[in-house]
Amino acid sequence: MLKDMKFFAWEKTVKKRIIGVLCMVICACLLMTGCGLWKLNQDRYLSRTVATVDDDIVVTKEDLLTTYNQYAATLINNYKYTNEKAIEYCIDLLINKKIMLKKAKEIYPNLTDKELSKCWKDTYDTMNEILADYESAVKVDWDIKDDDKKEDTAGSTDSSSSSSAYKAYEKKAKLVQNADGVWEIQTIPEEDELADVEIIEGGADKFLTTYRVVTREDVSKEALKRYIKALKKNEEGRTFKGENAYSDDSVLNRAINRVYTQIEESYYLSKLKKYLVKDTSVSVEQILNAYKEKLISAYTKYGVGSGDFGTDILNSAENMYYVPEDAQGKFFYVSHFLVKFNTEEQAKVDDLKEQMNQGYITQSEYDMAVEAIVAGMKATVYDEDGNATDEKVLVKDVLSSLNAEMAGKSQQEKTEIFRQYLYKYNEDTALNNKEYSYVVGDEKSNMVESFTKAARKLHRPNADNQEVLGKVGDISGIVPSDYGVHILMYCGEVENLFDINSTNANEFELKNADIKTLDDTLLNVCNNKTIFDKLYDQVFSDNYSVFESAYLQSLKQGSTIKIYKKAYKDLLG
Numbered sequence: 001m002l003k004d005m006k007f008f009a010w011e012k013t014v015k016k017r018i019i020g021v022l023c024m025v026i027c028a029c030l031l032m033t034g035c036g037l038w039k040l041n042q043d044r045y046l047s048r049t050v051a052t053v054d055d056d057i058v059v060t061k062e063d064l065l066t067t068y069n070q071y072a073a074t075l076i077n078n079y080k081y082t083n084e085k086a087i088e089y090c091i092d093l094l095i096n097k098k099i100m101l102k103k104a105k106e107i108y109p110n111l112t113d114k115e116l117s118k119c120w121k122d123t124y125d126t127m128n129e130i131l132a133d134y135e136s137a138v139k140v141d142w143d144i145k146d147d148d149k150k151e152d153t154a155g156s157t158d159s160s161s162s163s164s165a166y167k168a169y170e171k172k173a174k175l176v177q178n179a180d181g182v183w184e185i186q187t188i189p190e191e192d193e194l195a196d197v198e199i200i201e202g203g204a205d206k207f208l209t210t211y212r213v214v215t216r217e218d219v220s221k222e223a224l225k226r227y228i229k230a231l232k233k234n235e236e237g238r239t240f241k242g243e244n245a246y247s248d249d250s251v252l253n254r255a256i257n258r259v260y261t262q263i264e265e266s267y268y269l270s271k272l273k274k275y276l277v278k279d280t281s282v283s284v285e286q287i288l289n290a291y292k293e294k295l296i297s298a299y300t301k302y303g304v305g306s307g308d309f310g311t312d313i314l315n316s317a318e319n320m321y322y323v324p325e326d327a328q329g330k331f332f333y334v335s336h337f338l339v340k341f342n343t344e345e346q347a348k349v350d351d352l353k354e355q356m357n358q359g360y361i362t363q364s365e366y367d368m369a370v371e372a373i374v375a376g377m378k379a380t381v382y383d384e385d386g387n388a389t390d391e392k393v394l395v396k397d398v399l400s401s402l403n404a405e406m407a408g409k410s411q412q413e414k415t416e417i418f419r420q421y422l423y424k425y426n427e428d429t430a431l432n433n434k435e436y437s438y439v440v441g442d443e444k445s446n447m448v449e450s451f452t453k454a455a456r457k458l459h460r461p462n463a464d465n466q467e468v469l470g471k472v473g474d475i476s477g478i479v480p481s482d483y484g485v486h487i488l489m490y491c492g493e494v495e496n497l498f499d500i501n502s503t504n505a506n507e508f509e510l511k512n513a514d515i516k517t518l519d520d521t522l523l524n525v526c527n528n529k530t531i532f533d534k535l536y537d538q539v540f541s542d543n544y545s546v547f548e549s550a551y552l553q554s555l556k557q558g559s560t561i562k563i564y565k566k567a568y569k570d571l572l573g
Helices: 007-011 014-021 024-034 042-046 061-079 083-107 113-141 206-211 217-234 248-277 284-303 309-315 343-357 363-375 395-406 411-425 449-459 514-520 531-556 565-571
Strands: 049-053 057-060 173-177 183-187 331-340 378-382 388-394 438-441 484-493 561-563
Touching: 042 061, 049 061, 049 083, 049 565, 057 061, 057 083, 061 083, 061 565, 083 248, 083 531, 083 565, 113 206, 113 217, 113 248, 173 514, 183 284, 206 248, 217 248, 248 531, 284 514, 284 531, 309 331, 309 438, 331 411, 331 449, 343 363, 363 395, 378 395, 378 411, 388 395, 395 411, 395 484, 411 484, 438 449, 449 484, 514 531
Parallel strands: none
Antiparallel strands: 049 057, 049 561, 173 183, 331 438, 331 484, 378 388
C-alpha cells in the first residue's frame, strides 16, 4: 500500500512539513555524528549526488536526508521497512517529485503576482508559526502565563485554550438526474483560492521589517534570538559567500528562502495536480460498486464469518457497512459535548471519590456532593474559530438554553442546533469534525458508566417498554463523570441501509436509484458529510492514482535514471 504513496502528498500539509524541513540539518548532523562523519566538510557531504535523471535532474544527499527524516520513522516502525528499503523509497519519491516538478514548470513557466504573493504569505505565516513555538518555550522559561490561561476566580487554570472549530465538508460532486430520471454525478468546481489574495511585496528581507508578528517585545526578541542561534548551530561546517554571510540577518534570510522554496515547489505541484485532475472522473456505477464491495466484505466478516462486530463497532464505526442479525437494534450513535472540571473542582471530585472508595461516604452522599459542585460549574465559550473567549456560562444555563432552542424543532433542526452548542462549549476535541459519532451498545460499551447509562436511556427511554426508541435529536440532562459533565444527544441506531440477507451475497446488486440513499445518509448527524461523499473521495483518489502513475511513467519514458549507492552507503547502517 505504501509503495503507492504519491509525491503530491508533499503539498497537502505544507506548513507542518516545512517546519520539519527546517530541522533537517540538525537531523543530518545527528546521522553524520552517529556515523563518525561530522568531521567531514558539510558542503561536500550534503551536495553529493545520490541520483540523476538524464542530465538535468539531480537528487542530492541533502534532498535525501530531508526526505528520510520525514518518512523513515513511519516506514520502518509502521510498515516494517528495512533502513535500506526506506532509503530506496525516499530516493524514488524524490525522483518522481523532481520529474513532476520539472513538468509543472514547463507548463507554468511563471507564477502570477497573486501566486507569488500567496507563496510569500504562506512563507511569512510559517516563519511566524516557528517563532511562536520559540515564544512558547521562552514563556515557559520565564514563567509567563498567557492571558487565556490565567487562573480564574475559582483558582483554576483554564485547561482548554482552544477547541476545534467546525469545518464543514466541502463537497466535490453532487447528484443530478438526467432527462430519463437516471442519476449522474456532476463535479463541483473548486473555489478560486487566489480570489482573496492581496498582492504583497515578497522577499526574505521583508519578514523582519513588515511581516513578523510581535506579540510581546521582550518575548518575541528572545524567541528570535534563540531561533537564529539554532540556525547558526545548524550551519556549522557550511560555507557561504558574500559580505556579512554569517550575520544574523543573513542566517535568517537563508532559512526564510528555504521555506519559500519548499512552499513554491508545493504550489507548483498543486497546480500540476489541478491540471491533471480534469482528466479524472467518477461514475455512479463506480460508487455503487465500491459500496457493494465494502458491504459484501463486512457481510463476509460479520454475517457468515467469525468477526466480533460488537468489539469492532465500539472501537470504530469506520468500515462497518453491515450489521449482523444478532446485533441489529443493539448499537446506536451518540454525540455529546464535555465541560471539564476546573482544577479546584477536579480536586474536590477526586477527594470525594477517594472518600467513597475508603468507605467514609456512601455512593448517594458522593452523588449529592458532586451534584452541588456541578450546580456551580461554568462552561467556557468558544468563538467560531475555536478559540476560547473570556465569557463563561453556567452549565445548567447552557442546558436550559439548548432545551429552549430545540423545543418544537424537527430532527434535522435539532441536530444543527446541537452542533452549534457542541462547537461553542465542547472540550472533548477528539470528537470534533470526526466522520462518526461515538457508539454505545445495549450490553457493551467503551464509555464510562455514567455516560453509558445516560446514552442507553436516550436509546430506550421507556423502562417499562424497551421497544420504544428515542428519536434523533433527543438530549440528556447534565451527566457527571470523572472528566467533567456531559450533555448527550441521541443520533440513531447503527443499522443496515440495504437488505443483503434476503439474497445470495454474490447476487446482491445495487440499482441506480440506490445512489440517492447513499447521498441522503450522513456519516454523522452533527456534520454534513454523507456516505456518497466518502465513497466519491475514495473512488476519485483511486482513479486519479491510476492516472497519475500512468502520467508519471509517460514522463519517465526514454529517460536514463541512475542511482549512486556509494553516495549514501554511510546511511545504510
